[in-house]
Amino acid sequence: MPITMGLLLALSFVVSLLALAFLIWAIATRQFALDRAHAATVFGKGGADGPDTDGTHLFDTTGIDKVSARPVRLLILGAIFWLVLGSVFGVIASLKLHWPDWLNMAAPLTFGRMRALHLNLVAYGWLSQIGIACMFWILPRIFRTPLRAPHLPVIGFWLWNIAVTLGALAFARGWTDGEEWLEFPWQLDMLLVLAGVFFVVPLVKTARAREVDHIYVTGWYYLAAMVWFPALFFIANLPGIHYGVEEATVNWWFAHNVLGLWLTPLGVGAAYYFIPKIIGKPIYSYSLSLIGFWGLALFYSQVGIHHLIGGPVPTWVVTLSVVHSVMMFIPVIAVAINQHVTVARNLWAFKESLPLRFISFGAVMYTLASFQGSIEALRSVNSITHFTHYTVGHAHLGAYAFVSIVMFGAAYHIMPRMMGREFAHPGLIRLHFWLVVLGFAIYFFALTIGGTLQGLAMLDATRSFAESVILTKPYLEARSVGGTMMTLGHILFAINILGILRKPRAVAQSAVAAE
Amino acid sequence: MNRYLPLVLIALGILAFATLMLVIAPGVQIAQHAVPKGLNPYSEQESRGREQYVSLGCVYCHSQQPRSPDQAPDVERGWGRPSVAGDYVFDQPHQLGTMRTGPDLLNVGVRLPSESWHLTHLYQPRAIFGWSIMPAYPYLFEEKAEAGPEDTVVVLPKGFGPESGVVVARQAALDLTAYLLALDRTYPVPEDALRDDGYADRESGS
Numbered sequence: 001m002p003i004t005m006g007l008l009l010a011l012s013f014v015v016s017l018l019a020l021a022f023l024i025w026a027i028a029t030r031q032f033a034l035d036r037a038h039a040a041t042v043f044g045k046g047g048a049d050g051p052d053t054d055g056t057h058l059f060d061t062t063g064i065d066k067v068s069a070r071p072v073r074l075l076i077l078g079a080i081f082w083l084v085l086g087s088v089f090g091v092i093a094s095l096k097l098h099w100p101d102w103l104n105m106a107a108p109l110t111f112g113r114m115r116a117l118h119l120n121l122v123a124y125g126w127l128s129q130i131g132i133a134c135m136f137w138i139l140p141r142i143f144r145t146p147l148r149a150p151h152l153p154v155i156g157f158w159l160w161n162i163a164v165t166l167g168a169l170a171f172a173r174g175w176t177d178g179e180e181w182l183e184f185p186w187q188l189d190m191l192l193v194l195a196g197v198f199f200v201v202p203l204v205k206t207a208r209a210r211e212v213d214h215i216y217v218t219g220w221y222y223l224a225a226m227v228w229f230p231a232l233f234f235i236a237n238l239p240g241i242h243y244g245v246e247e248a249t250v251n252w253w254f255a256h257n258v259l260g261l262w263l264t265p266l267g268v269g270a271a272y273y274f275i276p277k278i279i280g281k282p283i284y285s286y287s288l289s290l291i292g293f294w295g296l297a298l299f300y301s302q303v304g305i306h307h308l309i310g311g312p313v314p315t316w317v318v319t320l321s322v323v324h325s326v327m328m329f330i331p332v333i334a335v336a337i338n339q340h341v342t343v344a345r346n347l348w349a350f351k352e353s354l355p356l357r358f359i360s361f362g363a364v365m366y367t368l369a370s371f372q373g374s375i376e377a378l379r380s381v382n383s384i385t386h387f388t389h390y391t392v393g394h395a396h397l398g399a400y401a402f403v404s405i406v407m408f409g410a411a412y413h414i415m416p417r418m419m420g421r422e423f424a425h426p427g428l429i430r431l432h433f434w435l436v437v438l439g440f441a442i443y444f445f446a447l448t449i450g451g452t453l454q455g456l457a458m459l460d461a462t463r464s465f466a467e468s469v470i471l472t473k474p475y476l477e478a479r480s481v482g483g484t485m486m487t488l489g490h491i492l493f494a495i496n497i498l499g500i501l502r503k504p505r506a507v508a509q510s511a512v513a514a515e
Numbered sequence: 516m517n518r519y520l521p522l523v524l525i526a527l528g529i530l531a532f533a534t535l536m537l538v539i540a541p542g543v544q545i546a547q548h549a550v551p552k553g554l555n556p557y558s559e560q561e562s563r564g565r566e567q568y569v570s571l572g573c574v575y576c577h578s579q580q581p582r583s584p585d586q587a588p589d590v591e592r593g594w595g596r597p598s599v600a601g602d603y604v605f606d607q608p609h610q611l612g613t614m615r616t617g618p619d620l621l622n623v624g625v626r627l628p629s630e631s632w633h634l635t636h637l638y639q640p641r642a643i644f645g646w647s648i649m650p651a652y653p654y655l656f657e658e659k660a661e662a663g664p665e666d667t668v669v670v671l672p673k674g675f676g677p678e679s680g681v682v683v684a685r686q687a688a689l690d691l692t693a694y695l696l697a698l699d700r701t702y703p704v705p706e707d708a709l710r711d712d713g714y715a716d717r718e719s720g721s
Binding site: 232 | 516517518519521522523525526527528529530532533534535536537538540541542543544545546569570571572573574575576578580582583586587588591592597598599600602603604605606607608609610611612613614615616617618640641644646647648649650651652653654709710711712713714
């Protein structure tokens with residue numbers, strides 16, 4: 001005990017000194033002096049160049065997008081493949097909770113494996129890959145220089161997808177590391193880390209070769225996430241050194257940082273780029289975005305142990321994570337003011353841009369998911385919600401309604417600009433939007449209400465445990481309905497993206513005729 | 516912010532600090548505690564059973580961490596005393612869990628000590644509890660016309676077994692059951708026990 005406390009005090013002191021030194025350096029070199037000119041980095045060299053909506057496409061004239069197009073296209077396609085497959089596993093897992101005797105003939109089909117396959121495929125196959133696709137699209141644009149070493153991400157794409165495929169097969173056959181969010185065997189996880197190198201190197205090269213002095217806020221999130229995630233993933237997967245309760249703290253340090261320091265920067269970074277770009281006006285208060293970013297880094301990185309409240313871990317670590325969870329209000333409000341005010345002052349843009357509907361809806365869900373998460377970490381609330389379906393609803397509010405829906409919008413914005421043509425059937429995009437939004441609403445409210453009732457029943461010693469199971473059944477059925485609607489939306493998404501990739505026949509013929 | 520290197524260095528520094536607080540410091544603190552008296556390592560068969568438990572994903576519905584009476588009625592439900600860090604020293608990977616779609620299992624070997632009960636329940640949970648939503652695990656068993664001398668026959672109520680012959684447990688089912696029966700943390704709490712006591716009622720001085 002004395003060693004621990006002494007170690008902590010000494011290190012806190014050193015860390016504070018280092019932080020102070022950095023602060024002095026940053027103020028001296030005017031790192032924090034942000035103004036509206038910096039916020040306009042998101043536009044071309046000439047400053048704000050008008051809205052970039054569905055009616056007024058701003059095609060790239062500098063040749064930057066042409067270089068990024070190949071890796072971005074591959075990553076989007078790979079991501080959609082895993083999204084559809086991962087959603088199907090999710091629906092199967094959901095159905096199994098109210099049809100427990102359905103599809104029980106073999107171990108790979110059991111609930112435990114279906115559920116974890118769903119999580120790993122959507123986390124590493126879909127969200128990570130579509131997020132990386134956005135990085136490759138946005139970073140060269142805000143750095144105003146073409147992507148460097150553009151063949152590397154193509155190799156990375158193949159390695160990444162081979163790793164996810166092998167990980168899924170291994171897990172389905174029962175080869176697992178056995179921890180939530182870390183199920184894939186660590187040997188295959190190392191292949192994912194290797195694939196990550198092929199993504200990070202070209203992006204860092206591009207950052208260093210940038211032709212603009214200022215790094216736009218999206219770049220902060222992306223450049224930081226690019227070092228956070230590999231570090232997290234590597235440490236958490238080191239074999240043989242973690243065990244018992246210590247392993248549980250590593251598990252949740254990792255699992256919550258995957259959300260906070262990987263998926264969240266991917267989603268927030270994309271929203272910070274696309275919202276002003278589509279509307280054609282800079283973000284509301286650019287200096288506020290500093291608080292949003294550094295607050296996220298400081299607070300989000302230490303919230304993980306709120307998954308072990310009331311558990312066999314030291315009280316002080318739990319309290320630390322609860323405090324940081326509540327502190328998350330600060331960066332979240334900063335981001336909310338920036339993004340929502342920009343949108344609220346330009347409501348006309350919803351009519352003009354379908355992608356903005358997705359992205360802005362997702363950005364609002366980020367605010368709500370974070371508020372909910374902060375409140376859920378309070379000890380009194382956590383006693384009810386922990387160990388129930390409520391938590392699953394919350395997880396989907398963050399990873400789905402926020403990150404996934406922002407990414408749908410990003411893909412719908414990127415594809416026409418990459419292919420140089422419009423979507424043939426915008427009605428299908430609208431249908432996709434309403435299917436996933438309504439499906440999600442059913443999903444979320446079913447699990448939130450069902451989970452709360454389940455938690456209250458479990459806390460009441462006069463009610464049998466059976467009661468807490470039986471009362472959730474109608475809510476679990478409703479969740480399957482919502483999940484199925486979301487999955488149908490994903491199939492439409494795949495159809496829309498594949499549709500714009502195919503050269504329309506009429507255009508192809510007229511082009512030949514013109515020559 | 517206009518510089519790549521300082522941005523990335525500070526970002527990594529913050530993560531390193533979080534790692535220190537959430538991983539290294541608790542790790543050092545937990546490692547200073549001795550193995551509790553009364554806790555034994557898993558036998559070879561129990562370890563094989565634990566591998567079944569892990570690979571079938573039992574953790575997604577069953578926690579292994581009873582809470583304190585200050586927070587929840589886990590003791591009254593028969594799930595055992597509040598667990599402490601030392602209870603898990605032989606667990607790798609840990610299976611603390613985050614869901615209670617089913618009950619907590621850290622002391623299921625004490626609460627339900629019958630091998631026969633577990634085999635029936637694993638073969639078809641609804642043969643015991645009609646309301647249960649737990650998956651059945653028929654592939655851990657096999658149907659035979661007649662049980663051999665070494666076979667463990669599963670006791671099944673009418674309507675849950677095959678029309679003729681018997682259901683016998685495969686080795687995997689026997690291993691898994693051995694692990695479940697070994698789940699027993701009812702020995703006394705060690706004096707230097709470590710757990711989250713943030714719910715302790717301070718007014719009563721406990």
